[in-house]
Amino acid sequence: MTTTIDLVSYEDALASYDPVMGLEVHVELGTKTKMFCGCSTELGAEPNSQTCPTCLGMPGALPVVNATGVESAIKIGLALHCEIAEWCRFARKNYFYPDMPKNFQTSQYDEPIAFNGYLDVQLEDGEVFRVEIERAHMEEDTGKSLHVGGATGRIHGASHSLLDYNRAGIPLIEIVTKPIEGAGERAPEVAKAYVAELRELIKALGVSEARMEQGQMRCDVNLSLRPHGREKFGTRSETKNVNSLRSVERAARFEIQRHAAVLNSGGTIIQETRHFHEDTGSTTSGRVKEEAEDYRYFPEPDLVPVAPSREWVEELRAGLPEQPLARRNRLREEWDVNAHDMQSMLNAWAFDTLGGCIAGRGARHPPPAWGVCGCG
Ligand code: ADP
Ligand code: MG
Ligand code: ZN
Secondary structure, X not given: OOOOOOOOOHHHHHHHEEEEEEEEXXXXXXXXXXXXXXXXXXXXXXXXXXOOOOOOOOOOOOOOOOHHHHHHHHHHHHHOOOEEOOOEOOEEEEOOOOOOOOOEEEEOOOOOOEEEEEEEEEOOOOOEXXXXXXXXXXXXXXXXXXXXXXXXXXXXXXXXXXXXXXXXXXXXXXXXXXXXXXXXXXXXXXXXXXXXXXXXHHHHHXXXXXXXXXXXXXXXXXXXXXXXXXXXXXXXXXXXXEOOHHHHHHHHHHHHHHXXXXXXXXXXXXXXXXXXXXXXXXXXXXXXXOOHHHHOOEEOOOOOOEOOOHHHHHHHHHOOOOOHHHHHHHHHHHHOOOHHHHHHHHHHOOEOOOOOEOOOOOOXXXXXXXXXXXXX
């Protein structure tokens, strides 16, 4: 169902309301095997060839935690300045969906492995904005449905659906921000800069390639508006699975305009999920949002608690790479370029995690001076 509404202009929306955002980013880890079984995570294999009783949810099959998955989660938590739980458990999030054969997702609920952190992001004018992190927790991906026989590939109009469980059980880390307040008209820019910075960080840690176009990193954009001067948050919408930096920015911007239109006309925002459409830059209604109670979370009885020793955590902390933002600023000083030129260089070229140029022809070197790199 699509209802068209007259959007309020962005400027008018901001004149009356403050946006509050919450970003939930899912990152698929680059581990060789799945989170709770030994199946391969290699992309592009024959459907259902990388499955076993555990990731197919067969009765009696028992999961085992992937140590590299836990290590990656701790690294991400530490890089986000989080506290690392001394002891935490997995939890079952119960719901039925055909691409989830166990009928629950193994996730974490009130005992996440990492919590209370932050990530500093730099906006285009150079200002640094601190985004606070509520938690980062471990979970697993679902399988994939393919709807066949219709014109659009959607379930509507399809004659049947196919299921591929190769992705079911691939480790995911979900990183959830605290409500982001005070960004004002720059809220969409902050959202984009945050996801961009997080992606750089994940790549620098070497825990995932974080390719958004391949779904290895995806972002849910929660957004609400409140009238200026009011403390209480408005009702949020949650735009799911936004999969490019540009779309994150556009989705936030659109929702600001849509919320303002609904509120201005005396309507109420319902808490629901929404889908973002690349072609129109708009969102449409998804499903009414479940409450946590609906998932009947309970501690996973088949997995032992995760209790990382403090020595291990400190070892991982000591091995963290330089923060990408700090690295960029250091290189900028070393190369003696201003912030604007640095941004142009970053836009024009690809840099590896050591700061070398890897644009074209396999060359790899620090750009010698602005404008004279011959690689691109
Ligand atoms: P859910 O499981 O329903 O998605 P989470 O707590 O995992 O809930 O995520 C909600 C996200 O939205 C968090 O980033 C949170 O900070 C943010 N958030 C919560 N309330 C609001 C609100 N009223 N407006 C905007 N963002 C919100
Ligand atoms: Mg959510
Ligand atoms: Zn398996």
